[in-house]
Each structure stands twice: as C-alpha cells, then as structure tokens.
Amino acid sequence: MAEIKDPENTIIIELTGGNVVIALLPDVAPQHCDRMKELARGGEYDNVCFHRVIDGFMAQTGDVANGDMEDGFNLRSAGTGGSELPNVPAEFSKLPHDRGTIGAARSASPDSANSQFFINFSDNHFLNGQYTVYGRVIEGMDHVDAITRGEPPAEPDRMISVKVAADA
Known part of the structure; x- marks a missing residue:
C-alpha cells in the first residue's frame, strides 16, 4: 500500500478489483475535504x-440519495441527488484537472457541490477553474481504469466501502 502521510486526510475506497487510495487536499479545498470525510x-x-x-474522461459517483445499490437503487435517478447536508461553495484553485485528480460534481451553479465527485481518467484541463479539485489518487488508479463504462452503465460498479484512513 502507498505510504499514507496524513491518515486524517486520506480516503480508502474499496472496489471489487481492489482499493483506491486518495490523498485529500485540505489546504486547497478544506470544505470539500471535510464533506467527503463526514459522508x-x-x-x-x-x-x-x-x-x-x-471512457477517456471520468468516473462519477457519490449520489448518496439515489445511488445506493441496496436501497431503492434506480439507474434513472442515480446522479440527480446529494446528501441532506447543505451544498458546499466552490473552492476553485490553480490545480489542474490531471489524470487521477478528484473533482466535485455540481449543477450549473458553481456553489452546488454536495456529495458527488468524479475521478479523472485523463488530463481534463478544460475543467480547470470550473470544478473544485480536492484530492488525488495515490494508489489504485488501475482499479479506477477498470470501472465499467456507461451513462449509466448497464451493470454499474460500486464503492463497496469508503473510509477515512485514520479510522480504518
């Protein structure tokens, strides 16, 4: 496993193929990092x-209202919801949307991020300054690359568990 320098700001996502380890960037986007840890x-x-x-763009997840595969999972509504918590205001920075970075998904309003996020498959610099970057994959990008494609995928992959490394 990758060396975890800051367990309180490291997320471990368990996928069927293996773990994805994400280093959060609290100095860049503290509110987004806090929200991910809280959820x-x-x-x-x-x-x-x-x-x-x-394919070639990103994998989006985090719809905690509609994307649970055990409670009323419905592909038609997955991607339309968030948590019961208030939205998080944009925390734009100069960090580029490079391969492996984590971005906050949102609606047309820059201040509408809530629980959904995406992992960039490639450098997506056209997103720079428009979506908050708040983390980066430090291990397991091969597992991200293996996520089933689709909008929505016919049989989507899921995050089996998501933990803060300090708690794991």
Missing part, C-alpha cells in the same frame, strides 16, 4: 454506484 464516516458512500463513466 465517509457516516457510511453514506458505502454501496453507492458509479452512475456516469465516460
């Missing part, structure tokens, strides 16, 4: 599907 600690991300996976 992970509450078990909100467990069993949530990747509802939008576009």
Whole structure:
C-alpha cells in the first residue's frame, strides 16, 4: 500500500478489483475535504454506484440519495441527488484537472457541490477553474481504469466501502 502521510486526510475506497487510495487536499479545498470525510464516516458512500463513466474522461459517483445499490437503487435517478447536508461553495484553485485528480460534481451553479465527485481518467484541463479539485489518487488508479463504462452503465460498479484512513 502507498505510504499514507496524513491518515486524517486520506480516503480508502474499496472496489471489487481492489482499493483506491486518495490523498485529500485540505489546504486547497478544506470544505470539500471535510464533506467527503463526514459522508465517509457516516457510511453514506458505502454501496453507492458509479452512475456516469465516460471512457477517456471520468468516473462519477457519490449520489448518496439515489445511488445506493441496496436501497431503492434506480439507474434513472442515480446522479440527480446529494446528501441532506447543505451544498458546499466552490473552492476553485490553480490545480489542474490531471489524470487521477478528484473533482466535485455540481449543477450549473458553481456553489452546488454536495456529495458527488468524479475521478479523472485523463488530463481534463478544460475543467480547470470550473470544478473544485480536492484530492488525488495515490494508489489504485488501475482499479479506477477498470470501472465499467456507461451513462449509466448497464451493470454499474460500486464503492463497496469508503473510509477515512485514520479510522480504518
């Protein structure tokens, strides 16, 4: 496993193929990092599907309202919801949307991020300054690359569990 320098700001996502380890960037986007940790600690991300996976672009997940594969999972509504918590305001930075970075999914309003996020499959610099970057995959990008494609995928992959490394 990759060396975890800051367990309180490291997320471990268990996928069927193996773990994905994400280093959060609290110095860049503290509110987004806090939200991800809060939802992970509450078990909100467990069993949530990747509802939008576009080859060469990104894998999107985190719809804690509609993406749970054990409670009323519905591909038609997956991707339309968030948590019961208030939205998180944009925390744009100069960090580029490079391969392996984590971005906050949102609606047309820059301040509408909530629980959904995406992992970039490739450098997607056209997103720079428009979506908050708040983490980076430090191990397991091969598992991200293996996520089933589709909008939505016919049989989507899911996050089996999501934990803060300090709690694992």
